[in-house]
Amino acid sequence: MTFLRVIGFSLALLCFYAIFAHTLPQVEPDLSEPIEVSTDGLDMAGMISLGEDLFSGKGTCTLCHNGMGRAPDTLEMDLAVTFADRLEAVGGEGPAAVEDYIRISMLEPSAYVVAGFGKKGTNDTVSPMPVVDAAPIELNTVEMNAVIAFLQDRAGMEPTVPLPTAEDTPVDEAPVGGEGMVEAPETDIIAALDKFSCSACHDLNGSGADLGPPLGGISARMDRTALMGAILDPNSQIAEGYDEGLMPDTLGEDMHASELLLIIDHLLNLPEPVLSEEPEDDGPITDAAGVIDEYGCAGCHDLEGSEADLGPKLNGISARMDREALKASIIDPNAEITEGYEADMMPDYFGDDMSEGEMTLLLDYLMKLPE
Ligand code: HEC
Ligand code: HEC
Ligand code: HEC
Incomplete structure (x- = not known):
């Protein structure tokens, strides 16, 4: 009976996704459109504008260079002042040096790490910024030059980068991508x-x-x-x-x-929810499906087919742990982190919120869950 309820719950979840899919407006993303720019005969104004598109599009620069504090807020700062400061620190001056500085920032981000923005624990020696000419961002030479021209222009400088020639690789039409992303x-x-x-x-x-x-x-x-x-x-x-x-x-x-x-x-665009007329069922929970429903386990774990994968699959869990260990990993999930999963992801309040009876129902059910 419990088994059927759980299957029912999973099916309801799947149906929900299916129905949900049909009620949504289709939103057209503009950034996933390939950037189609022929570099043939591109002048400097064209390069600057291409660089601007790349900065927020394919280059994914604005994913980090925004106002959120993950990286210097390049588009908001006075770049003339910033570049003057940076060049002083690295010993150079003039627009050509700015060109080199930006190029090196993109090709070897760890060469100069802006103070306070290095990877945690590396004392600003390692930059979290991805190399931009490697997968998955893969800007080619013309594209990098375009980004440099854009940033130089923003700093009030005459861009120093060369204009593209017929021998240059044309600007490709790869999708937008960010750090560590391979799939479209x-x-x-x-x-x-x-x-x-x-x-x-x-x-x-x-x-x-x-x-x-x-x-x-x-x-x-x-x-x-x-x-x-x-x-x-x-x-x-x-x-x-x-x-x-x-x-x-x-x-x-x-x-x-x-x-x-x-x-x-x-x-x-998501509207205020329409409050349902159904009365809340506040009666005591009397079966495992009710407990799982109440505490949202199937939102993260695959329990007989929910396909959720934020946490490990719980089918056949009794082969991996005994009842005591199982209880411990529900009450104190961060005491031991299952390999391949992240700490602090599973809520740590189930021990406080669950009644004895609910815990017993849950453990009985999980210990019998087949592989
Ligand atoms: C995953 C986040 C991330 C992405 C994506 C990213 N950056 Fe950065 N970038 C950083 C961080 C963090 C720093 C500061 C640390 C450092 O100096 O490397 C930085 C530094 C820089 C600097 C030096 C800034 C300064 O104030 O001196 C430049 C120039 C730069 N990035 C350009 C770019 C461009 C152009 C792109 C897109 C092609 C890009 N970044 C994409 C995180 C990112
Ligand atoms: C927000 C997501 C989330 C929810 C909700 C959640 N868990 Fe987890 N759970 C995880 C993650 C992530 C891990 C792996 C990391 C860890 O060990 O803490 C995990 C680990 C576990 C483990 C250890 C599994 C193993 O193979 O080592 C058990 C058992 C478990 N959860 C049971 C439950 C139960 C029962 C519920 C509902 C009462 C629940 N979880 C709710 C995310 C969740
Ligand atoms: C593992 C659970 C979990 C996942 C997955 C998750 N969130 Fe959240 N989210 C939370 C919690 C918990 C909070 C409240 C705590 C906080 O503000 O960080 C929150 C807060 C938020 C808020 C702020 C809401 C407010 O009223 O202040 C937004 C917006 C949001 N999430 C959007 C998203 C979006 C979009 C996704 C998917 C891309 C997502 N979340 C995925 C757990 C999650």
């Missing part, structure tokens, strides 16, 4: 939300997940910039009543810029 970006909002498991934790008008705040009507609370901050740097401000450290803080690294924009556009 999702262009479908459902696939994008699914890829980053937003609905496992947030109610986006239907999933009922409540590990994070419901996002329906979020545009009344947050504008575009605040949303971007909440997604890229979730721990900078914690929504009241929710746990710090639960929302993944790696989304900025894992997302394509176009996916981020797609998700933000979708959230800004």
